[in-house]
Amino acid sequence: MDPTNSLSAKLTPEAQxxxxxxxxxxxxxxAGLERMRPWLAATTLGSAPLLRAGWDPRLGVDMILQVDAKARGKAVFGLETAEQQARFLADLPEARQVEELEATLRDLDAFIPRVESVQAAWLKGDQAQLAALGAPLRATRDPGLDAVVRMDRNRAWAAWIKARLGRPGTAMIVVGAGHLFGKDSLGDFLAVQEITIRRS
Structure with missing residues (x-):
């Protein structure tokens, strides 16, 4: 939060x-939005269309699998902490945060149709369609931001998976769909680690 500066003052008149x-x-x-830093406002606004359309974050694949695993007595670990995930955005320069907020505001009306298209492709396991749907976003996103929110994380996760494969036992690893397709996907970094992926 930014208790001393209003969010609107950081935006263009159109974005205001x-x-x-x-x-x-x-x-x-x-009043609450005005006290938010731009990254938090962008995150809050980005989830608003989903919540309004009836999407329930408690019913995400990751949450369902986590509840099931815990019910079975399985150990559950995160590849990142909640604070780390917040820091990816909170530590960006403010100008970059503002750019992301303004992009979020421009795209709000198209958000639900895009998410529904991604969901349909994911349910079919259509990697080519997922890559095609993600391409426009990656093309317009600042490379530095893409590195922070996707590429660097994929690289770190691939190294973690490599280390985990060196230990006994079986592990299920669940990541967001956006990390699984396109250039510099998690699969690309696993290939760098000489890990072969087989779809079943």
């Missing part, structure tokens, strides 16, 4: 109007 409209549409308190 979009922020006010989005707060009204999704029932977000303007």
């Amino acid at each position: 109007a979009q922020l006010a409209a989005a707060a009204n549409v999704y029932g977000l308190p303007p």
Whole structure:
């Protein structure tokens, strides 16, 4: 949070109007948004269309599998902590955060159709379609940001998986769909680690 500076003052006039409209549409308190740093506002607004459309974060694949694993007495570990995940965005320069917030505001209306397209491709296991759907986002995203939120994490996860494969036992690893397709995917970094992937 930024208790001394308003969020709107950091935005272009067009983005200010979009922020006010989005707060009204999704029932977000303007005063609360004004105190958020840009990365948090972008994250909050990015989830608003999903929540309004009835998507329940408790019913995500990762959450369902986690609940099931714990019920079976399996150990559950995270590849990252919640603080690490927040830091990926919170530690970005403010100008970069503002760019992401303004991009989020421009794309809010297209968010649900895009997510539904990704879901349909994921359910079919259509890697080519997933890559095609992700290509426009990667093409417009700043390379530095893409490295922070996707590429560097994939590289780190591949190293973790390599180390885990050197220990006995079986592990299930669950990551978001966006990490599994396109250039510099988790699979690409596993290949660098000389790990062969077989789809079943």
